[in-house]
Amino acid sequence: MTWETIQAPPGLCPPRPITVRAQSIPARHSFPEHAHRWHQMVYAISGVLTVAVEGHSFVISPEQAVWLPTGLRHRAGSLLGAEFRSLWIADEAGRGLPASPTVFGVTPLLKALIVEATAIEGEEDGDGYAGRVTGLILDQLRRAKALPGALPWPRGGSGLSALCEALYADPADPRGPEAWGRHLGMSERTLTRRFEGELGMSLRSWRRRLRLFKAIELMGGGLDVTRTALELGYGSTSAFVYAFRTEMGCSPQAYMRGRGVDRLEDRRSQAMA
Template sequence: MNAPDNELNLLTMQQLPREVFVRQEEMPARHFFPAHTHEWHQLLYAISGVLVVTLEGERYFIPPEQAIWLPAGCQHSVYTEFGADLKSLYVDRNYRGLDTPDSVERSQKSTVLHITPLMRELIKEAAGFAVEYSLEGYENDLIQLLLQTLSRLRREEGYLPWPTEKDLFQLCNRLYEQPDDTSSTAVLAQSVSMSQRTLDRKFRKETGMSLKHWRLQLKMLKAIELLNTGQSITSIALDLGYSSPSPFIYMFRERTGISPVQYRKQQETGVSS
């Protein structure tokens, strides 16, 4: 089946069809885009599903209420465990519409942004435009409004430090793949042939936080990922290594101010704080 005329393949694009363009593509479950770069800026966004975006030394978990701005030349890989509906904004690196001081600063570094209901709807509408949409009238007016809205989006903290040292990198990958692992730090240290003290010291040096704190943050981000699926709260709690839903719900509420059920309802209605 041929792709619609508003879809372009991510890894085969050589240049943008317009200076500002919204590309859409379905990512099936467990799909992975290997590390790559663009000659243009990208607001990487999924209208449904959670994206796992890896930069050197950083890993971002991007749910539908967030997007990540990736400047031109930024090497990144993208993965989704359960599938995602990509509708990403591409902007030519020389586009004059990014000439405001805030936009110039943003264009030079990766940044997690909160997606408002208005921005979500603008992206959805622009994703339906033809590849070579009209540069006059409705389409162009909407693109300009989209860019103005982009400049007003709130920045958020959204990444988990990811060590680059081989043994620690592999350890973190294993903990990501097995979030129900409740092994003590001492046991994890043995698995990488280190003393607990050495592991703690190396991990803090590479990530700026303790392994215990890092694992808690990982569980939180994995919780967000799982809450964007149809799994029950009980199933999610068990998948994350909790003995029952209660301690999971407590952890989630402590870190977000809302319960997992409330978070899920916000996703369903498209409204978040």
């Protein structure tokens, strides 16, 4: 299936010092490659974004965001749809923030501040409240911790996009490089070389990272650990818990308990919508 292009709304002004962009991105839609004369934080409060920058492409969840310095060409979209909450940040306000593209974790506080900034965007700031929210957002960005890696995603044109999209839709798909090579009309060796060359890891390693990524997404949507393990194709709940603990340093239950404040904020936002 092809992707459709989204055009940015007309009449957008430079940030002074922050502008919050709120927009729903339909499934398989993306903005064309472009650059800004200001910094940008690419983020979605729900759904998953695909971000391409500097020859690399990857997906991020609502627990992650991407920092893009001024002038960096990039493209963003969503495979399944997302609620886009992008921040434009003036150069002077972004002093001290990374000079290169960075993936970082989004804390429950930062997410709540973005939700609040969206709600008050465009209002008069007679009592300085909006300015205080802006200051807290900038403080949170300066304290944000860079993540060692996101889930890589193919840029397209090599047949790998179809493979990754199929596995994203069905992480339990058991096919390996040989079967996928036949499906895509290439040898196992060719598929392995192209996959590692474009995504920087083997199909097996990528599938393991995908399952972790999807586990957080599924449990965040309300699935219990047993159902999540089955959805991801694990042979048992204990095998899933072991794999999750190995990657994340804690059990799935402990990880989700740590996100309890985040889920509470989601419910508050939904109640106010």
